[in-house]
Amino acid sequence: MNKIEKKIKLLQKSLIYHNYLYFCLGKPVISDHEYDILFNKLKLLEKKYKKIYFSSPTRTIGSKIFSKLSLNKHLTPMLSLENVFTEKKFLNFYTKILKYKNEFLVNFVCELKLDGIAVNLIYKNGVLRKASTRGDGEKGEDITQNIFFVKSIPIKINGKNIPKLMEIRGEVLILKKDFIKLNKKNSFLKRNKFSSARNLASGSLLQKNFLNLKNRKLFFICHGFEVFNFFLDNSYYNILLKIKKWGFNISEKIIYSSSIKKILKFYSQIKNERFLLNYDVDGIVIKVDDLKLRKKLGVRSRSPRWAIAYKFPNQEKKTILKKVTFHVGRTGSITPVAHFVPVKISGITIKKASLHNKFFLDKLNLHINDRIFVCRAGDVIPQVVRKETINTKKRLIRIHFPEKCPSCRSFLEITSKSKKNFCTNYFFCLEQIKKRLVYFFSKTSFKIKDLGPNIINQLVDKMGFRNPIDFFGLDFHTLNNLKNVGKKFSKNILTSFKKFKSINLDKFILSFGIHGVGQVVSKKIAKNFKNLNKILDLKEEDLIEVCGIGKKITKNFINFIQNKNNRNIIFKLINNYNIHVKSYKKKDKNNKKFSFFLNKTILITGVFKDFSRKVLCNKLKNLGAEIKKSISKKVNLVIQGKNPGKKIFYAKKLGIKIIKENDFLKKISKN
Template identity: 40%
Template structure:
C-alpha cells in the first residue's frame, strides 16, 4: 500500500513519537537499575560501613545517573540518590536535625571537567575570584555544636538533614576541645569538620585484640566504625581518632567574610585545622596544588583522596547557594583511584622465619599507579575469614602507601556461587609437612622451628642481612639452595661451608666461590646491637636492639636478665620482654649464642663518649643520602652518642634531610625542629 500526502506525514510523526517513547522507556529502565544499585551501595557504605566497590566506580555510576536525569528531567524525583545526601541513620542512635543541611560535594576527576563544570561558569558570572584549596580527608563528616564556648553535641552528617548523635564518643577524642579558647566566640557555634584515623593509628587498631572480629578494610571504615561504638567499648580505641575542622554551619553574630578567615578563626578557638590550605586565583596554581599532593599524599600521616576547591568569598557563596545535594561554590577534585577490581585465581600458603602461615593471593594482573600487580599478602589466615574470600571472587585491590598491594574487599554482587570455591586452610605445614597448630589469636603456625626448611631459610636470610651480621656474596637464592640440598641444617653449618660444598651448586662460578669462602673466613666484627638484632627474637627490631645493647652493655648481662629489668628499658614493652625471656630460657638458643661467639667478635658500647654536636641528641633521618649510606650514618651517630628515632617526635632535636623526603619534613617544620642537609651533616661529622 502506497501512502500519499497527509497520511504519510501522520505515519512519520507517529514513528517519531514511538521512537521517543521507546527511548524514554529504555532510559526509565536504566534509571531504575542505576538507582537500585546506588541505593544498595549507599546502604552498605553509610550504614553497614562496608565498601563494596572502589570509589571511582561508584562515582561513575552516580555521574551516569546525573546525565540521564539532566537529559530527561521528568525522570528525576526527590528519592533519587542525586537528590539526597548520605544514607539512613542507624536505628540504635538518637537522631539530631541539622539547623543547616550538611551537604555532600560534587566530584570531578580531570582538568577538563574542573574547568568546564566549575571554574569557567564561575569566571563568566563573577570574573576574578580567589579560591581556597584544602585537602579532602578520607573520614566521616561531623557537626560539633558549641554553646557559650562549651561542646554540647556531636552528630554525623547522616542523610544531610538528620544525623546520629555521637556526643558520647566525640567527647573522648583528644583533639576535639570541650571548651573553646578565648572569649570572642558566638553564643551558638556549629563547627563542621572531618573525623579520621591516621595511618599509624590504623595500624595500631588492627593489631588490637578486639579488631580480630571487626573488619576494617580501610581508614575510613575504621573511623566510621570507631565513632559508632557503644559506650561500653574500651576508650583506647576511640582515642585513636583524629579531627580537622574546615567550616562553620550555623552561628549567631559571627561576621567573617572569607573561607580562609573562617579557618583562621577556628584555629584561634583552639580547634585543629589543617596547615595545608592555600588561596589561589589562577587555574595553574590550583592545578599545581593538586599535582603536589597527588604526588606526595603517601607521605602524609593520614589518607586523602583529593583536594577541595571553595570560592573564598562568603558573599559569593551565599549568592550561588546550593542544590539539594551539594553547594555550587565548592567542588572535590579527586585523585585517580589506587584501587582496581580483578579476579582471584588462587591462594597459596608460605611459612616465614617465625613459623606463621602467611596466605598469598594470586590474581589477574592489574596496573595501579603505573605498576603491574598480580599478588598480595593476606597477612594471616584470619584475614581470609574477615574478607569472606573465595577462589573465583572479584576482589578490590589497593596499593597501601603506594607500595604494598592489599585486598580490601570482595565484590559480593559479582560472585557466582556455583563458580567459587572455599579457600581450604592447610592442616600440615607446606614446607615440612608437620601438623600445624593455632596460637591464642587463632592464627596457624608451624611449631617445629628450624627443622622446618622455610623457617630456617627465613632466619638465615635475616642473620646475614646488612643490618645484622652482614655477610657478603651470600644471597637469598644461595641460601635457598644450601638448605634445599641439606648442606646447611642450622645456623652454625653456615660457617662450616667449604669449597667441596659450594662447587656442587651449579650456578656458582670459581671466582664467586672464592669470594664467598673469603667472606666466611674473614674475622666478623659487629656491634652488640646488630648481634642482638641478628638473633631474630620476635618483635625485637633495630631500635629495640640498640636500646637493649646500651642497657645491658654485655651479652652475659643480657642472658641473665629478668622481667623487672626489661620493664625499665625505654621502648621495651611487656610483649617484647616476654619474647626475650622465652628466647633466653631456651637452652638451644643459649648454646647457639655461645657457639656464635667463637665465630663473631662483638663490639660493646662504650660507657664514656667525648661530647660533640650530636651527643645526647635525638636524631631522625628522611630522604635519600648520596655521600654516605644510611646504615653507616646511623652507626656513626650512635657512636657519637645520638639516639636515633624512626619518626619525628616532639622531643626530636635534629632532622637530617636527604633528597625526596617523606612527611617527616612536614612534621619537623610544624614542630620547629632543626633541619640540616647532607652538606652540613658531612661538615659536622668531619669535625669529629
C-alpha cells in the first residue's frame, strides 16, 4: 500500500469514527468546521488519485448503526447537506444552479438550520405508522413508541387532499426555556445537569423509560417530505404551507426569494438574532423551490445538488485566563487545559478548554491573566481561539510546557508527527496506571460492573494497586472501606469478577491499551494469528505483513508483549484466575468452493417472499459474495424481488445481469 492510499484510508477511518460520535452517540468531539476540513481533504485526494470507494464517508450518509434497537428502512434515503462557511462558496452554489437552468432567476427557499436530531415519519392514509432516526441514511433506529410523546407531531392528519403514503422529515429538539427548566429541577433535586439540549434530545429519543419522556417536552419542526404516487404541488414552499395547515411546525423564520441580496440579508439577520430564538440554530438552509428542477439537478452519493447549509462562524467571547493545568493521558500524552473566568456561549457556561499540545500552547504565547477569546467550535467544543494583544507594563507570568511529567516527574519525549509530548514511564506513572486500569475494566474490554474511575483511583492511591492482577484479589472489606462505595456496589463488583470466565481474543488485546492498538487493529491481529500463544511468540516481521498495521504500531505491540512484567500479568490471568482467552474462529467456508455466488459483487432490490433482507445478505456472504448498497459498474449481479426500486433501471442501463427470486432459489439450492 503506497503513502497516498494509507493517507486516504486514515482519513476515511477518522471520518467514520466522527460520524459514529455525531450520528449515533450525539457526542461530537470536533466542530463542524474541523469535520469539513477533513472531509474536503479526503474528497480532493479521492478525486485526484481516482481512489473512490463506495464505503467511503464521501459516498455514504450518517453512520453505521451500532444501536440495539430494531431498525426501520426509509422509503427514500435521508441525505446529508453539504456545508459552506463563506459567502464565496454560497455564491458558487448559486451560480451553478443558474448555469444549469440557463436562466437569470431561480427561486430559493431559505429556512433555519436547526441543531436537533433528524427523524423520519412515515404516514399511511394520514396516520403515523413508523418513526426512525437518520441512522446510516438507508435505515435508522425505530423510535415509533418514543415519538408519540412529542406532542407537536400529529398522530393523525386531518384535512383534504392527503397522500396515501408519505414521509415527513424534520428535527426533534428541546426548546431553550424547557432545557433551562429541566436543569433547574435537576439542580434542586441534586442530580447531574444536562450538558446540551441536542444531546438531551438525542438521548430522549432512544430512551426505554417512557416516564422520563413526559417531562422532557420534545418539539418537532418539519423541513422536508417525500410523497408517493400523488401530486400536491410543484413548489416546495407551497407544500410546506400545506404541511403547516395539517398541524406540523415549520421553520419560524423562512423566506422565498430569487435575490442574492435578500438571501445574504436573511443570513446576516439570523446570525444576529439566533440567540433570541427559542431553539439552537447553527446556520440557514438554502433549497431550490422548483421540485422538477430538483429532479434534473439530482443528488450526489450523500447530498443533494439543489440544497446547501450556509453555517455561521463560531461565536467568540472575551475572558481572562486564570491558569493552565497539564493532564496525563492513558498512553502518556500530556494535554494542556486552559482555565478561565466562566463565560456563557450559546446558552452554555464554559470555564475550561483543551489547548491540545505544546505546539498550540507556544503559538498562543499565553500568560496568566491574559485576555483570551473563547468559542464553542461548531457550537459544541470549547476552544481558545486567540489572545488579545495589548501593550502593558505589567510583568505577566508566561505559561511554559513542562519538561517533566506532572505525575511522576520523568522527562518527556516529543513525537515529530503528532507534535505531542509523552511520558514514557509506563509502569510507574500513577496517572497513566489509573487511566489504563479504567480502560482495562471498561465495557469495551473486561467489563466489570460498577468498577469505575472513582473506585479504581482510590485503590491505586490508598491500597497501592498497580496492575489488573491486584483487582482480581479484591474482597468485600476492602471495597466497603472506600469513600462512596456501599454494599450494593461492592457486591456487584465482586459478583462480576466471579462470573467473568472468558474473553474474546480481540478484546483481550484491546484491554491493555497499547498505544495505537484500537478496536480495528486488535481485530486484525486476532484474525491473522488466531490464538494467544501465537501472538505471544510474534516478531516484528510477522506483524508488519498484516495490512493496515504500520511500523510504529508494530513496534509498540512487540515491545509490550516482549516485556516481562506484561507477560507475567497475562500468564497470571490465565493460570491463577482461570481466564479463558477465546481463540479467533473463522466462519465455515466449505460452501464457498463451488458456489455460483463466489466472488460476485451483488446488489439486492425489492421484497422477497422467502427471505428477509438480512437473512438473504447473510446467505450470500456465506457463499462468498460481496453485498453492495448502491449501483455501480463494480456490481456484476442484481437479485430482484417484488416492487424493486430505481436501481433496476440503472442496472439495465449498465447491462448488469439480473436474476429474479425463483432463479435465485434454484441457484442457491445447488450449493
